Amino acid sequence: MPPETVPPEDYAEFRPLMFSIAYRMTGSISDAEDIVQEAFLRLTRVLRDGASIDSPKAYLATATTRLAISHLRSARVRRESYVGSWLPEPLLAGAPGGPRAEPDPAERAEMSDSLSMAFLVLLESLTPTERAVFLLHEVFGYEYREIAGITGKSEANCRQILARARHHIDEGKPRFDASREQRDEVARRFFAAAEGGDMAALLDLLAPDVVMVGDGGGKAWATARPLSGAEHVARFVLGLYRRAPKMGVRVEPAWVNGQPGGVSYDGEGRVVNVFALDIADGRVQTVRSVVNPDKLHHLGPVSDVALRGPRDLTCRPWPPTSPRKPRPTRSSTASRRPPTRGCANC
Numbered sequence: 001m002p003p004e005t006v007p008p009e010d011y012a013e014f015r016p017l018m019f020s021i022a023y024r025m026t027g028s029i030s031d032a033e034d035i036v037q038e039a040f041l042r043l044t045r046v047l048r049d050g051a052s053i054d055s056p057k058a059y060l061a062t063a064t065t066r067l068a069i070s071h072l073r074s075a076r077v078r079r080e081s082y083v084g085s086w087l088p089e090p091l092l093a094g095a096p097g098g099p100r101a102e103p104d105p106a107e108r109a110e111m112s113d114s115l116s117m118a119f120l121v122l123l124e125s126l127t128p129t130e131r132a133v134f135l136l137h138e139v140f141g142y143e144y145r146e147i148a149g150i151t152g153k154s155e156a157n158c159r160q161i162l163a164r165a166r167h168h169i170d171e172g173k174p175r176f177d178a179s180r181e182q183r184d185e186v187a188r189r190f191f192a193a194a195e196g197g198d199m200a201a202l203l204d205l206l207a208p209d210v211v212m213v214g215d216g217g218g219k220a221w222a223t224a225r226p227l228s229g230a231e232h233v234a235r236f237v238l239g240l241y242r243r244a245p246k247m248g249v250r251v252e253p254a255w256v257n258g259q260p261g262g263v264s265y266d267g268e269g270r271v272v273n274v275f276a277l278d279i280a281d282g283r284v285q286t287v288r289s290v291v292n293p294d295k296l297h298h299l300g301p302v303s304d305v306a307l308r309g310p311r312d313l314t315c316r317p318w319p320p321t322s323p324r325k326p327r328p329t330r331s332s333t334a335s336r337r338p339p340t341r342g343c344a345n346c
Contacts, residue, residue: 014061019032025131026068042063073128084224089295090274115258116258117288134161134165138162175285189201207283207285210229214288215288220273221291237287248266270300276289
């Protein structure tokens with residue numbers, strides 16, 4: 001049967017590759033799945049129109065990459081106005097749901113590092129095209145000729161783009177311990193020390209310049225800005241663990257974005273947040289915590305124990321939640337507090 005008459009369902013073998021490209025490009029599981037679905041829809045339309053496709057894999061990789069580039073360009077303003085630190089949606093190894101269960105990253109160390117939150121955050125410093133060229137060449141092993149066809153650039157231009165991207169990435173490329181067993185052992189001791197309230201043991205596991213980053217997206221409680229220094233991070237982590245039993249929260253170890261971490265659940269089994277640890281030289285270099293509920297729904301029901309209510313926000317939303325409170329008149333707002341810069345509600 002010629003390729004143009006084969007139903008697109010027969011090309012499902014390429015879904016893992018498409019998802020891998022889209023997720024690394026966007027840092028979002030939901031957006032990556034939408035991009036993959038749209039790429040398949042485009043293939044369906046092309047086949048329906050009777051076009052001949054010599055390489056379905058090349059067509060789908062090209063469609064996925066171009067859709068991801070377009071998505072990033074349209075999402076630029078939204079990213080720039082994001083509240084607090086931005087982190088990717090966590091990808092758990094072995095999670096159910098098709099592409100969400102991308103082949104266990106621990107099985108391939110080179111793919112594991114490119115899945116890490118540290119690496120995906122670093123990619124944010126690249127333009128969409130730079131990100132695409134860098135990923136296609138450095139992670140997926142595409143040749144310049146293939147990349148040129150995918151991105152619509154010349155081979156010479158692709159080489160220049162890759163050189164610029166490498167310069168940005170090399171300046172901040174994260175390091176990880178080579179052995180998964182070593183990382184797992186450090187993570188196990190980290191969570192055990194935190195749960196046991198052992199300050200000394202926790203400090204021994206943290207790098208002196210360790211950083212903790214929280215992503216609440218303005219919707220959940222998280223550090224307003226990254227914490228730095230072993231003592232500051234240790235005290236913050238121990239504070240979280242002291243409050244956890246009162247809220248019925250427990251942490252279970254997990255492999256997050258190719259690195260050791262954990263998922264916390266409330267008493268009803270709902271997801272509270274996801275931790276990811278960067279471990280190098282036998283110590284934790286960075287602790288990342290995703291609490292933004294919008295980034296956790298793919299893992300199951302999301303808990304409300306970490307959510308911020310309207311009264312907790314810097315600026316109260318409008319309209320008010322109570323219909324009994326009328327909108328204030330101009331005269332009644334004369335003594336109101338100064339508006340917060342950058343707030344759409346002020």
